[in-house]
Amino acid sequence: MSAEKIGAVIVCAGKGERTGLDYNKILYPIGHKTLLDMTLEKFAASRVTHVVIVAAERDVQAVARIANGYDFFCAITVGGETRTQSVRNGLNRLHAEFGDDFSVLLVHDGARPFVSPALIDRCIESAERYGSGIAAVKCVDTVRREALDDSVALPRNELYNVQTPQAFKAKALAEAYENAVGEYTDDAQIFELNGGKIRLVDGSYDNIKVTTAADLLKLPAEQRIGIGYDVHRLIYGRPLVLGGVAVPYEKGLLGHSDADVLIHAIMDALLSAAGLPDIGVLFPDTDDRYLGISSVSLLNDVKERVATNGFAVVDISAVIIAQKPKLAPHIENIRKNLAQLLNINASRINISATTTEGLGVVGNGDAIAVNAACILTEKAPQ
Ligand code: MG
Secondary structure (H helix, E strand, O other), X not given: OOOOOEEEEEEEOOOOHHHOOOOOHHHOEEOOEEHHHHHHHHHHOOOXXXXXXXXXXXXXXXXXXXXXXXXXXXXXXXXXXXXXXXXXXXXXXXXXXXXXXXXXXXXXXXXXXXXOHHHHHHHHHHHHHHOEEEEEEEOOOOOEEEEOOEEEEOOHHHOEEEEEEEEEEHHHHHHHHHHOOXXXXXXXXXXXXXXXXXXXXXXXXXXXXXXXXXXXXOOOOOEEEEEEEEEEEEEEOOOOEEOOEEOOOOEEEOXXXXXXXXXXXXXXXXXXXOOOOOHHHHOOOOOHHHOOOOHHHHHXXXXXXXXXXXXXXXXXXXXXXXXXXXXXXXXXXXXXXXXXXXXXXXXXXXXXXEOOOOOHHHHOOOEEEEEEEEEEEEOOOO
16 A cells, blocks of 8 residues: 555646736746745645646646656646636546545645645645635625625625635545536535535635735745955046046046946946856956946946846945045935936945055055945846
């Protein structure tokens, strides 16, 4: 006798049009993973041993790549016209692929990534003891039923919002689906119509079904930190430009470009956080295209590269290390200019200045150095 077999059908065949994405929301990226990964991780940590993912035809390959590598047996099948048909396809595939000796079967919406392994297991235990285990939470809103010109408030303390997972004794669910005619919004209704008893399990208010663009913002976004450093020599006969702002001084910074040491350090911080090559690689000082170029145009290029790679700037912090000139009167201008160049709120940029108390090459007044740090986040879909 083999070990206990618990199967799950995870339904991912919806079009997800209300998210405003031009692809299925289950493929929404979260770091190097996807929304679907978030869901599958929970199942891998539960008692479920076999999974069938029901996907739209166009997503089958992407879903297969994601599902590969989780600690359960997995198959993928194509969804039907309706949810009921999709679950039926999933159950058929589960039985065809892995046999019909499951003890418990669950159905779960792929777009409920906040389900927990504990909730999945609570539903399974309930199905084992009582025949079914349906995740549900007490209604927090008052619900009214409207019919023609009448409207009736329903007694809230008797009402529940039904979620997934929904777990059932395997044979009883299979039989319910064999006998089911018509379309239903969940599996408990089909089970109930075939004489099954519904047992509710404490769900979770976090266990939302990601449906709208606003829901996507509730998903965790990966953040990346980056640091950058630069130093340039100060010489007579060059303008001093810091953060794209001309700073009146008898000396300026020497370099292949305009030698804006602040923008250089910030660009390297941004590129580092985005996992991209540094400015020495992108804009080599052996390339005449960059001779005397304003670093502002290089920053625009970097800004675009960061955005193209799916990141947005959260904040930037930089310290300018210079013995002279006094930078305090210019800091606010520099900050505002950088905010404008990067299209972020000025409160997201902090620039400070310090000296080295006369020590070293910076202390001699022969150079200016900058340390910069930034945080990037994955860009929310526009
Ligand atoms: Mg430089």
